[in-house]
Amino acid sequence: MRLHLRLVLWVVISVAWTSPAANGQTSLQTNGSDPLPSWNEGAAKRTIVAFVVRTTSATSPDFVPKPERIATFDNDGTLWVEQPVYAELAFAIDRVKELAPQHPEWKRDPALAAVLRGDLQALESNGERGLLRLMMVTHAGMSTTQFAAAVSRWTSSARQPRFHRLYTDCVYEPMLELLAYLRANGFKTYIVSGGGVEFMRPWTERTYGVPPEQVIGSSVKTVFRILDGTPVLTREPQVDFVDDGPGKPVGIEKFIGRRPVAAFGNSDGDLQMLEWTAAGSGARLMLLVHHTDAQREYAYDRDSAVGKLDKALTEAQKRGWVVVDMKRDWKVVFKPVQ
Amino acid sequence: MRLHLRLVLWVVISVAWTSPAANGQTSLQTNGSDPLPSWNEGAAKRTIVAFVVRTTSATSPDFVPKPERIATFDNDGTLWVEQPVYAELAFAIDRVKELAPQHPEWKRDPALAAVLRGDLQALESNGERGLLRLMMVTHAGMSTTQFAAAVSRWTSSARQPRFHRLYTDCVYEPMLELLAYLRANGFKTYIVSGGGVEFMRPWTERTYGVPPEQVIGSSVKTVFRILDGTPVLTREPQVDFVDDGPGKPVGIEKFIGRRPVAAFGNSDGDLQMLEWTAAGSGARLMLLVHHTDAQREYAYDRDSAVGKLDKALTEAQKRGWVVVDMKRDWKVVFKPVQ
Numbered sequence: 142m143r144l145h146l147r148l149v150l151w152v153v154i155s156v157a158w159t160s161p162a163a164n165g166q167t168s169l170q171t172n173g174s175d176p177l178p179s180w181n182e183g184a185a186k187r188t189i190v191a192f193v194v195r196t197t198s199a200t201s202p203d204f205v206p207k208p209e210r211i212a213t214f215d216n217d218g219t220l221w222v223e224q225p226v227y228a229e230l231a232f233a234i235d236r237v238k239e240l241a242p243q244h245p246e247w248k249r250d251p252a253l254a255a256v257l258r259g260d261l262q263a264l265e266s267n268g269e270r271g272l273l274r275l276m277m278v279t280h281a282g283m284s285t286t287q288f289a290a291a292v293s294r295w296t297s298s299a300r301q302p303r304f305h306r307l308y309t310d311c312v313y314e315p316m317l318e319l320l321a322y323l324r325a326n327g328f329k330t331y332i333v334s335g336g337g338v339e340f341m342r343p344w345t346e347r348t349y350g351v352p353p354e355q356v357i358g359s360s361v362k363t364v365f366r367i368l369d370g371t372p373v374l375t376r377e378p379q380v381d382f383v384d385d386g387p388g389k390p391v392g393i394e395k396f397i398g399r400r401p402v403a404a405f406g407n408s409d410g411d412l413q414m415l416e417w418t419a420a421g422s423g424a425r426l427m428l429l430v431h432h433t434d435a436q437r438e439y440a441y442d443r444d445s446a447v448g449k450l451d452k453a454l455t456e457a458q459k460r461g462w463v464v465v466d467m468k469r470d471w472k473v474v475f476k477p478v479q
Numbered sequence: 480m481r482l483h484l485r486l487v488l489w490v491v492i493s494v495a496w497t498s499p500a501a502n503g504q505t506s507l508q509t510n511g512s513d514p515l516p517s518w519n520e521g522a523a524k525r526t527i528v529a530f531v532v533r534t535t536s537a538t539s540p541d542f543v544p545k546p547e548r549i550a551t552f553d554n555d556g557t558l559w560v561e562q563p564v565y566a567e568l569a570f571a572i573d574r575v576k577e578l579a580p581q582h583p584e585w586k587r588d589p590a591l592a593a594v595l596r597g598d599l600q601a602l603e604s605n606g607e608r609g610l611l612r613l614m615m616v617t618h619a620g621m622s623t624t625q626f627a628a629a630v631s632r633w634t635s636s637a638r639q640p641r642f643h644r645l646y647t648d649c650v651y652e653p654m655l656e657l658l659a660y661l662r663a664n665g666f667k668t669y670i671v672s673g674g675g676v677e678f679m680r681p682w683t684e685r686t687y688g689v690p691p692e693q694v695i696g697s698s699v700k701t702v703f704r705i706l707d708g709t710p711v712l713t714r715e716p717q718v719d720f721v722d723d724g725p726g727k728p729v730g731i732e733k734f735i736g737r738r739p740v741a742a743f744g745n746s747d748g749d750l751q752m753l754e755w756t757a758a759g760s761g762a763r764l765m766l767l768v769h770h771t772d773a774q775r776e777y778a779y780d781r782d783s784a785v786g787k788l789d790k791a792l793t794e795a796q797k798r799g800w801v802v803v804d805m806k807r808d809w810k811v812v813f814k815p816v817q
Contacts, residue, residue, distance in 0.1 A: 388703075420709060
């Protein structure tokens with residue numbers, strides 16, 4: 142399970158990326174109760190709070206009118222766990238196993254047979270074509286309603302292998318606080334993820350407070366048809382849009398039509414979103430979550446097959462973007478489970 | 480200027496459409512002041528008000544929770560004038576004239592030469608290819624920022640040929656009231672138009688109170704690049720998405736991820752949006768604006784080259800969708816100009 146899995150899912154269409162701007166930073170105190178109690182005191186928290194204060198105070202030279210307070214968040218590795226493999230890949234694997242009895246022919250497909258044997262090494266050896274095949278048989282060939290139902294069934298039962306929690310419980314408490322803090326200050330919070338948009342929408346509202354119309358992601362083509370007198374949107378086995386790397390600013394412009402003033406990510410796939418955000422005029426906040434906590438979560442960056450953080454880390458250091466050190470900056474990692 | 484111009488702009492990719500549900504109707508009085516003063520009393524107004532009352536009263540069996548109150552509006556012919564030609568075509572024609580000095584080679588292009596001579600018959604005789612060419616040279620080959628600036632310049636100066644008003648002043652007062660009435664009752668109002676999304680976004684917030692992120696439309700492909708150290712989104716001469724006919728439910732699912740409970744249109748290009756809306760469970764409102772007022776605006780339907788209303792009118796009559804008779808139902812047509 143290496144290299145190729147970084148390309149898995151939606152990122153099968155290759156991308157090449159390249160680089161601008163800086164954010165300022167002041168030290169202001171928040172008044173009243175702490176809006177980010179799971180964050181340790183330090184530069185990261187200070188920069189976040191200062192940004193919110195100076196962009197939302199009517200008398201501030203950096204004031205941003207409410208309609209322009211757009212904040213975009215990556216999902217995998219920024220809001221929830223992406224190790225040991227993306228949740229959406231785990232979903233695809235489980236889904237192949239679930240559907241296999243209806244598809245005896247899958248045993249003759251090297252990639253799908255590998256999945257059915259639980260042999261992810263063999264899946265990887267089939268390269269991108271195998272992964273694309275895995276994605277298409279699990280993500281297409283049904284209606285949008287059927288797919289959403291399959292996702293909901295999976296997210297309400299599948300558990301992350303290390304933490305034995307539902308995936309939707311493997312979300313970062315400090316980031317939930319950050320989402321809520323921004324919203325309380327008039328920001329509109331979006332998810333802008335390389336993951337499939339319809340894989341996220343069934344649970345983002347409940348999990349993050351982000352409604353489906355504020356979720357941007359990768360997609361397959363859908364087609365409108367009348368079947369037996371009923372209008373249906375069917376998911377076709379063809380990639381429509383890859384919302385990763387340079388696709389993120391494209392997706393942001395396509396769906397939102399405004400440039401964000403704040404952007405949050407954790408990997409090289411988020412670099413262009415942060416660059417696009419940084420290049421706007423006025424106050425800006427660019428932040429990367431750096432996974433440095435092998436004990437409470439995972440520690441990975443420049444050499445990771447999943448969620449590789451290399452170029453974006455170098456850029457962030459060079460330009461003074463906020464780099465959250467998970468181990469140092471977060472008091473708790475996961476949200477408490479009831 | 481016939482037939483082909485119906486295909487103009489974004490609808491150059493051919494579409495084939497086909498057909499479900501009904502809406503109920505009660506007679507309720509609105510309390511307090513009239514939310515739709517430009518609407519004459521009658522079935523259309525009664526049905527709209529009854530729908531809003533029964534979907535927003537907490538004790539109503541048809542109550543719709545606020546996050547699900549999605550209302551989608553077509554633009555051309557539903558919110559603003561689309562005759563004698565779509566505003567976006569007028570923009571493209573003006574833009575060709577504006578840019579022609581920098582493009583002497585356009586004189587050798589039959590379609591563009593026809594536009595430069597003001598000979599729209601000749602443009603039409605070049606068929607869809609000529610129209611596509613016109614669209615691509617005026618809508619692509621620049622950054623998203625440059626295109627938005629060109630649109631803003633045009634909308635602040637170009638005038639509709641019959642009414643001699645800015646196009647953004649050729650908007651229907653009764654529909655502005657309807658947008659505001661729905662929003663005041665917790666509905667999220669979207670534009671879902673066959674027109675170019677980036678052609679609408681620069682002015683929809685000011686004109687309709689609909690922010691850019693609630694505008695869905697046709698689009699060209701955009702590409703993220705770093706030019707001289709600055710991140711830029713460039714518009715490529717390639718159609719990305721045609722948001723018309725069966726493309727409208729596709730666009731709605733892609734951008735919103737929820738099915739609307741109310742949908743408003745005026746032509747066959749809106750039929751699938753209304754069908755998709757009607758096919759959801761619970762209370763629904765489907766409405767068509769029928770242009771019946773040659774004196775105050777225009778009268779056209781089944782045989783019109785622009786905004787043809789034929790199949791959708793038949794469906795609406797069959798299923799009891801609201802058909803607004805502009806002449807009978809609207810006290811005033813246009814918003815008052817200051």
